[in-house]
Amino acid sequence: MYIDKETIKRDFKKKLTSMFAEEVQDASPLHQYQALGALVKEYASENWMKTRKQYTEKKEKQVYYFSMEFLIGRLLMSNLINLGIKDECQRALKDLGIDLGELEEVEVDAGLGNGGLGRLAACFLDSMASLGIPGHGCGIRYNYGLFEQKIVDGYQVEIPDNWLRDGNVWETRKEDKAVEVRFGGYVETSFDNNKLTFHHRNYEPIIAVPYDIPIVGYHNNTVNTLRLWSAEPVGREFDFSSFSKGEYTKAVEYKSWVESISQVLYPDDSREEGRILRLKQQYFFVSAGIQSIIRRFKKLGVAIQRFDEYIAIHINDTHPAVAVAELMRILVDDEGLSWDEAWRITTNTIAYTNHTIMSEALEKWPIDMFRKILPRIYMIVEEINRRFVEELSARYPGDEERIRNMAIIGYGNIRMAHLAIVGSHSVNGVAKLHTEILKKQELANFYQYYPNKFNNKTNGITHRRWLIQANPRLASVISSAIGNKWIYVPTDLRRLMGFSKDASFQSKISQVKYNNKVDFSNYVKEHYDVDIDPNSIFDVQVKRLHAYKRQLLNVFHIMDLYNRLKENPDLDIVPRTFIFGAKASPSYYLAKQIIKLINTVADKVNKDTSIKGKLKVVFLENYRVSLAEKIIPATDVSEQISTTTKEASGTGNMKFMMNGAVTIATLDGANIEIRDEVGDDNIVIFGMKDYEVLNYYRNGGYSAMDVYRNDIRLTRIVDSLINGYFNVSYNEFKMIYDSLLYQNDEYFVLKDFDSYVNAQNRINELYKDKAKWQEMCICNIANSGEFSSDHTIIHYSKGIWNTKPSIIL
Ligand code: 26V
Numbered sequence: 001m002y003i004d005k006e007t008i009k010r011d012f013k014k015k016l017t018s019m020f021a022e023e024v025q026d027a028s029p030l031h032q033y034q035a036l037g038a039l040v041k042e043y044a045s046e047n048w049m050k051t052r053k054q055y056t057e058k059k060e061k062q063v064y065y066f067s068m069e070f071l072i073g074r075l076l077m078s079n080l081i082n083l084g085i086k087d088e089c090q091r092a093l094k095d096l097g098i099d100l101g102e103l104e105e106v107e108v109d110a111g112l113g114n115g116g117l118g119r120l121a122a123c124f125l126d127s128m129a130s131l132g133i134p135g136h137g138c139g140i141r142y143n144y145g146l147f148e149q150k151i152v153d154g155y156q157v158e159i160p161d162n163w164l165r166d167g168n169v170w171e172t173r174k175e176d177k178a179v180e181v182r183f184g185g186y187v188e189t190s191f192d193n194n195k196l197t198f199h200h201r202n203y204e205p206i207i208a209v210p211y212d213i214p215i216v217g218y219h220n221n222t223v224n225t226l227r228l229w230s231a232e233p234v235g236r237e238f239d240f241s242s243f244s245k246g247e248y249t250k251a252v253e254y255k256s257w258v259e260s261i262s263q264v265l266y267p268d269d270s271r272e273e274g275r276i277l278r279l280k281q282q283y284f285f286v287s288a289g290i291q292s293i294i295r296r297f298k299k300l301g302v303a304i305q306r307f308d309e310y311i312a313i314h315i316n317d318t319h320p321a322v323a324v325a326e327l328m329r330i331l332v333d334d335e336g337l338s339w340d341e342a343w344r345i346t347t348n349t350i351a352y353t354n355h356t357i358m359s360e361a362l363e364k365w366p367i368d369m370f371r372k373i374l375p376r377i378y379m380i381v382e383e384i385n386r387r388f389v390e391e392l393s394a395r396y397p398g399d400e401e402r403i404r405n406m407a408i409i410g411y412g413n414i415r416m417a418h419l420a421i422v423g424s425h426s427v428n429g430v431a432k433l434h435t436e437i438l439k440k441q442e443l444a445n446f447y448q449y450y451p452n453k454f455n456n457k458t459n460g461i462t463h464r465r466w467l468i469q470a471n472p473r474l475a476s477v478i479s480s481a482i483g484n485k486w487i488y489v490p491t492d493l494r495r496l497m498g499f500s501k502d503a504s505f506q507s508k509i510s511q512v513k514y515n516n517k518v519d520f521s522n523y524v525k526e527h528y529d530v531d532i533d534p535n536s537i538f539d540v541q542v543k544r545l546h547a548y549k550r551q552l553l554n555v556f557h558i559m560d561l562y563n564r565l566k567e568n569p570d571l572d573i574v575p576r577t578f579i580f581g582a583k584a585s586p587s588y589y590l591a592k593q594i595i596k597l598i599n600t601v602a603d604k605v606n607k608d609t610s611i612k613g614k615l616k617v618v619f620l621e622n623y624r625v626s627l628a629e630k631i632i633p634a635t636d637v638s639e640q641i642s643t644t645t646k647e648a649s650g651t652g653n654m655k656f657m658m659n660g661a662v663t664i665a666t667l668d669g670a671n672i673e674i675r676d677e678v679g680d681d682n683i684v685i686f687g688m689k690d691y692e693v694l695n696y697y698r699n700g701g702y703s704a705m706d707v708y709r710n711d712i713r714l715t716r717i718v719d720s721l722i723n724g725y726f727n728v729s730y731n732e733f734k735m736i737y738d739s740l741l742y743q744n745d746e747y748f749v750l751k752d753f754d755s756y757v758n759a760q761n762r763i764n765e766l767y768k769d770k771a772k773w774q775e776m777c778i779c780n781i782a783n784s785g786e787f788s789s790d791h792t793i794i795h796y797s798k799g800i801w802n803t804k805p806s807i808i809l
Contacts, residue, residue: 001043001083001221008039008085008092015039024096030166032098033076033106036089037169040079044214048223051808055134059300059310062134063801064293066286066323067121067316069265070139070226071113073625075170075213077104077469082130082216108163109624111145112228114268115544116459116651117355119625120430120789121316123651126462127793129217129224132805135793138289140281141171141211141228144264149583149622154599158586160264171211171228178209179291180234181284187375198333200376206258207232208288218464218487221808229288231261268361268544269585276373279365283374286323294330304335308348312801315424317355318363318416324350324423325380333376339383351426351800353457354417356648357434357442358548364413381419385409388422395449406445421446421453426800428457431649431670433690441694457796458673459649460789463490466655471633473512474659478781481505490785497782506774509660513636513777520634524618530606532616536575537767540631540656541639542623545582545591548646552594552736553749554578554639555601557760558617559717562601565611574767577616579631581623593735595619600726628652633659637763640665641756643747644693647671658784660777662766664759666752670787677783682776684766686759687752696748704745707753714750 015035016022022031055062080086090100113119121137128135147158185203189196213226233255260277261284293311302310315323324346331342356362371378385408392403404410408418421427421443427450429435435456439447447454468475468487478486481499486492499505517534524532532538541554558578565571580598584591602617620627638656640647640663647669657663657674665671666687675683696702708714718740720726721733740750767773785791797803 001047001085003043003085003088005088005092005095008089009095011039011042012036012092012096024098029103029106033103034167034169036093036103037076037107040076040083040085040089041170041214043083043085044079044216044223047216047221047808048214048225050221051223052225054806054808056296056299058806059302060134060806061310061312061801061803062136063128063312063314063797063803064136064138064289065121065124065128065314065316066138066289066320067118068139068282068285068319069113069118069316070110070121070125070137070228071115071118071625072110072122072125072213072226073465073629074104074107074109076107078126078465079170079214079216081464081469082126082218084219107626108166109145109626110163110168111161111624112139112142112265114146114265116649117317120355120459120651122625123460123462123465123789124793124796125215125224125226126218126464127460127789129215129222130220130462130464131790131793131797132217132220132222132807133793133797133803134224134806135801135803136224137215137226137228138285139226139228140262140265140285141230142262142265146265146267146583146624147586151595151599151619151621154596154603156584156592156595168211170213172213174210174212177292177295178207178232179288179295181206181208181231181287181291183280183283183373185375187379195336198376198379204254204257205234206261206284207234208284210288210292222806227289227292229262229285231258231284233258267585269588275365276369279370279373282319283322283326283377286320287326290323290326290330304331304337305341305345307331308345311349312803313350314796314801315350315352315420317353318420321352321363321416321420321423322374322377324419325377325384328380328384329376332380347423347425350420350424351428352420352424353428353430354434354438354443354648355430357437358646363416365416367409367412367414370414381408381414384419384422392449402445406449417443418446421450425453426455427453428455428800429648430457430459431673432456432458433645433667433672434648434669437645437690455799457792457799458670458787459651459654460787460792461651461654461658462790463487463658463785463788465629466632467658470629471512471516471659473515474509474633474781477505477508477512486785490788490790493782493785495782496778500775500778500782501771503771506771506778509778509781510770510774513634513660516634520630523630524620527621528618530616530618532577532618533575533613536577536616537636537763538577538579538634539637539639539763540579540581540635540661541641542579542581542620542628542631543650543652545584545588545594547590547594547739548747549642550747550749550752551580551582551598553641553752553756554580555594555598556714556717556749556753557757558601558605558615559720560713560757561760562605562608562611562615563713563716565614566608569610569612571614573614573764575614575616577618579618579620579635581620581627581631583623590735590739593733596728597721597733597736600728600732604726628655632656632661635659635661636767637661638663638665640668640671641687641752642666642668643752644668644688644690646747654784654787657780658787660781662763662773662776662780664756664763674783674787677786678776678779682779684759684762686755688748688755693748702744702748702751704740704750707745707750708741711750711754713757714753718750 145161150157182203188199208229215224482495638661640653649669664684
């Protein structure tokens with residue numbers, strides 16, 4: 001799309017007038033941002049209509065990505081870039097005395113996700129639209145996203161994320177597309193026309209109202225839709241009738257009960273109470289989403305028996321797995337299909353991605369709770385289970401244990417992963433190792449039973465947001481070397497390999513990094529009043545705080561380095577700035593202690609002038625998408641140090657690589673595939689191998705206590721957690737201490753310590769050789785195209801969904 005500067009100026013002023021009756025110079029940055037956002041949305045609207053129309057007219061197969069989380073962050077800049085009007089817009093605003101960069105900062109992140117899983121969904125939406133694939137998102141419009149994190153006295157404090165306070169310029173409320181979702185009540189059966197029929201009685205109805213957000217493809221006229229559902233009480237009439245009967249309180253209660261459903265995103269912590277509400281959230285958006293798909297499908301005038309030829313539904317983890325039963329319910333109860341026909345359609349339509357082997361994240365719902373909330377859905381799950389167990393008994397006669405372990409319902413629970421596997425035609429892991437572990441360990445029984453369902457789809461990231469948008473300096477240096485084909489075909493970045501030893505190109509790359517580091521240093525100075533040196537190595541670990549991600553290992557290395565510097569202030573190391581960013585789940589106490597530890601170490605180290613500024617530690621508050629966009633382009637060393645086998649894929653690892661950081665990593669998740677791309681010389685690997693970890697988990701034999709006793713560095717570090725070394729209360733880090741020594745260090749922090757310190761020493765040496773370091777950085781950028789989510793989405797599209805691009809002219 002091309003719009004000239006003068007048109008943008010005129011349209012922008014008009015928007016300010018119509019929305020706020022203000023002139024440019026009188027409008028606040030918020031109003032300026034809102035007017036610009038509304039204008040950009042308007043520019044996208046024609047193509048939005050066109051896209052929808054073409055999909056319908058050509059009866060294109062469409063895919064719906066069902067996810068509890070879409071961590072989309074900000075949209076202004078990515079929409080401007082994808083529409084192709086960023087530069088013109090920047091110039092227009094400049095003429096009006098407005099800095100586009102400043103307006104960008106006004107936008108509040110849409111933080112509707114916890115971490116990797118939610119961000120992946122957002123990257124996938126961008127890639128589907130940019131590839132012209134008819135693919136949409138379906139989720140929940142939470143009134144509150146993931147909590148905002150404040151650090152007070154070194155502790156995490158959670159603050160509600162009221163992201164809708166000033167409205168959301170990107171969404172359109174579609175009241176006419178609302179549907180009803182039913183909870184509770186009971187089911188009556190009757191014989192109508194010789195057919196067993198089910199009647200859901202005495203249920204609580206809820207209205208699901210969709211809010212649509214345009215998903216703009218890159219320079220291709222495609223605009224797909226992210227549809228987020230909001231829960232509302234049924235009609236005003238309800239309130240009035242209750243009121244007139246003197247049941248005012250009941251009406252108010254009903255209203256707040258309904259609204260609680262889309263009120264808040266759950267942190268990814270299964271310890272959290274209030275799981276009932278989460279089950280309601282799941283059914284709420286799944287039912288609404290499927291109803292609206294059916295409604296759209298019916299407009300095509302195609303027989304319902306062919307539903308699966310026109311629709312693919314992808315479920316992002318098990319959170320939307322109730323889709324299997326809901327689609328069955330609609331096909332059997334509402335459409336009158338036979339069970340077998342409905343089952344064929346359902347399993348052909350649905351596909352499932354597993355994102356973790358962490359057992360605490362495997363969803364189970366107690367039968368009683370499930371049945372009470374979703375009585376008809378429960379009956380259907382029971383029937384699916386009954387038939388599945390029958391099949392299993394035929395295949396494995398007498399093998400009761402196997403059958404019990406594989407059943408969907410067992411030990412008083414409904415196992416959502418089993419429902420998802422049985423009810424879909426494809427089950428995929430998110431990196432090669434992860435998929436192998438699923439096949440050989442976690443889901444081995446299912447893999448034996450359904451070998452053809454299992455497949456791998458290694459995760460990816462959108463290079464448009466994570467390179468073009470977040471790092472414009474780098475994007476421009478790349479294009480000046482190899483042209484801009486890489487923007488459309490990201491694997492074309494490989495051609496940078498031809499420049500990896502080129503001194504002049506190396507110096508350009510190094511200059512870009514330096515400038516990004518200066519920008520980030522200024523940000524840290526402004527927000528944290530900490531001076532960091534852009535000439536030091538920026539060593540960064542940003543991700544959710546989890547024991548398995550081992551932020552603790554990173555801290556222990558810092559403590560060791562500090563001890564060494566105290567002993568020898570002239571130690572020959574390149575100055576280092578260790579940067580952390582991480583939210584801990586509110587009830588995950590160990591994780592919160594680790595945050596406190598990082599801040600405590602930071603305090604001690606940063607104040608100590610005797611180490612001559614060689615070491616700084618910064619904990620960034622409130623890590624989120626928009627902060628990731630600032631820190632990743634400024635990073636030298638990317639920390640990907642999870643306990644091998646535990647990180648399903650990781651996607652931050654790919655973002656850093658694409659921005660020319662060197663990775664220090666265990667051979668876990670997609671780190672392995674990154675290593676395969678760049679080769680051993682361009683990544684620093686350490687730590688236990690997958691088979692060693694699996695062997696210890698299976699057979700035991702690890703003694704954390706021995707490792708602690710035999711390594712004097714570790715004795716000192718671990719002891720300092722409880723011996724008054726830090727100026728904190730005696731119990732402050734007791735839980736960390738106990739997890740290592742008395743719970744035998746489940747994640748092998750102590751075991752991998754020595755190998756990690758050696759790897760860090762290698763980083764130090766490598767960095768000293770400027771040319772070699774730059775070569776490594778270039779090699780990482782050059783090989784990152786493989787990890788564009790465009791690539792991933794092409795594989796989903798061909799291998800799972802059977803969708804194809806629909807070019808919008
Ligand atoms: C778990 C739970 C448990 C119940 C409360 C709500 C909730 C929400 C999220 C989760 C965690 C889901 C698993 C997850 O986020 N996995 C991550 O997925 C990324 C994308 O595939 C992958 O890169 C990461 O390695 C993986 O940890």
